[in-house]
Amino acid sequence: MIKVNKMQNTSINNMITPIDTKKKSSHNDGINSLIELTAADMEKVNDLIINQTISKTDIIPKISRYLITAGGKRLRPMLTIASSLLCGRKNDNHILLATSVEFMHTATLLHDDVVDDSSMRRGKISARMLWGNEASVLVGDYILGQAFKIMVQSESLKALGILSNAAAIIAQGEVMQLSSVKNISTSENDYINIIESKTAALFAAATEVGGIINDRPEKECVALRSFGHNLGLAFQLTDDALDYNGNVDTLGKEIGDDFNEGKITLPIILSYKKSNSDENKFWNNVMLKEKRTNDDFTQAMLILEKHNCINETMKRAKYYANLAIKALEIFPESEIKKSLIESTIFSYNRNH
């Protein structure tokens, strides 16, 4: 395990190096150069994705492609490609591993939607609403099986170890989150632990394997892992904040989803610490209820804004984004490195 410092609240502002956040980026602006530099390889990844979801059954390619082609940014596989390019890309194994990473992510999404009873995903009706929970569980299992089959083809035991470890950690993070769904007293530390597992673990594995398959020295692989890990945290915390103030058209899901599902994310955790007894009573009642109403959401937003919790969540996202950028320092300057830094800034400087 790499050592990642847990952020101390008192020192956040000091630790954030200045980044121009005045101009909110428009759709994909900040990751355009990453998209361009990885485009040729991502096309191969896309071909492999289509090819590997051909199956004896109708429903497997239908569900897989419905979800995979639903317009996700494919940030994770792009990170594997970019990390391999940063490390001199010796062979085409990064295509295989990037595809595995996307499949691992897709399988997680399918199961997440079942567990969370979600009705929307990536701006479309979720697969489970169209084909049922049963098919979503089983097709998720199939896609995960394909992920492992493809990564075995890379013949890199080290990469296999990293990715299979991530698979177990992600599932553990989801279980941890399930246990905390109705636990309003989840601490900030516990919460960071959860998102380290459920989000950052795959980002970290996706970037680390880029170094591994190019036989780079341990120092570089650890740096890549740290980059992915911290970027994953920044990405997740931004998602948590956007769930309370994002743009519903570009976000691809409904505002207030986390709240409606009773998910305790960082904005609420921060608020609970700062709230007066009436406000805490509200949180206790509202998060334990079977369902939350629009009025509940309005009230929640008032308290979150009063205590500046959405901005505070974004501050933490920026903190981790800066750690991610710092981790890349050991690599010489290059176009691909520049694009990774820009994408990291974009990870928190987005509205969707």
Place this chain on the structure above:
Amino acid sequence: MIKVNKMQNTSINNMITPIDTKKKSSHNDGINSLIELTAADMEKVNDLIINQTISKTDIIPKISRYLITAGGKRLRPMLTIASSLLCGRKNDNHILLATSVEFMHTATLLHDDVVDDSSMRRGKISARMLWGNEASVLVGDYILGQAFKIMVQSESLKALGILSNAAAIIAQGEVMQLSSVKNISTSENDYINIIESKTAALFAAATEVGGIINDRPEKECVALRSFGHNLGLAFQLTDDALDYNGNVDTLGKEIGDDFNEGKITLPIILSYKKSNSDENKFWNNVMLKEKRTNDDFTQAMLILEKHNCINETMKRAKYYANLAIKALEIFPESEIKKSLIESTIFSYNRNH
């Protein structure tokens, strides 16, 4: 893929070599010698299972151990151990792979119970009834992740390829079964395809890797694969038959489970082919209903018995069991080979 002949109905009786089936074996009799010969290694597998389900969360070890220690026969990991012993066991990799095989199976059971709404598993209340569908899905994912982590430790890319391929095929078989749940006109061939994927694939992988990790010639690995594949089919078909006439105390689940869940298994498929129009009308109505009553089950049993469908299913189980035994012919006589043959006979000559 190995080539396995689909059984032709007309030639079943000719192809079955005589096996003494008069004496129904008592509990575990037929696999006692397999259990004894693999006991020392299975103890190591059990230790590894306990060790690998330790987790940051309470619920992961609880669910894993609840299911894994619920008294299943652990036939699949035992087959990996036995296959490796048959092949001269060069190292301890069979412990790792046997544990992976059991984990893959456990993950499938957890997800199956969710998909099938099952209330019982291995004679106990199913995990999903105690901890919910959500936890069962996620803990299943975690256990599958652990399965891959452990198999990577064997450092055998060939074994990894075989097992990860099996994982995808199993899930595909489950999806195929899901599509046929309410399809009364599923053909015998389609049905054999389903159980080849959902059951035989893991048996085949479990036995084949025993040869692979001992660097045995391809001929032996193919023979082991064929042995496992056909044993898996015999095992599943016997399960299908027992679901209509097994002993509820030793079976560990309720009689009529498949029927109640609307699962079209071989006894019904055979009956549908032989039934008169009134009987076919019954099957069409009863399997499409939301729920089936006890009276429905009684009526189903009458038709199945009239057309001898449970015995016919058992005949097919014997057919595949004999193919399995035949596959072992290339191995020299030994105690472990004898125990595998006895276990194969037991696979269909059991009442639970």
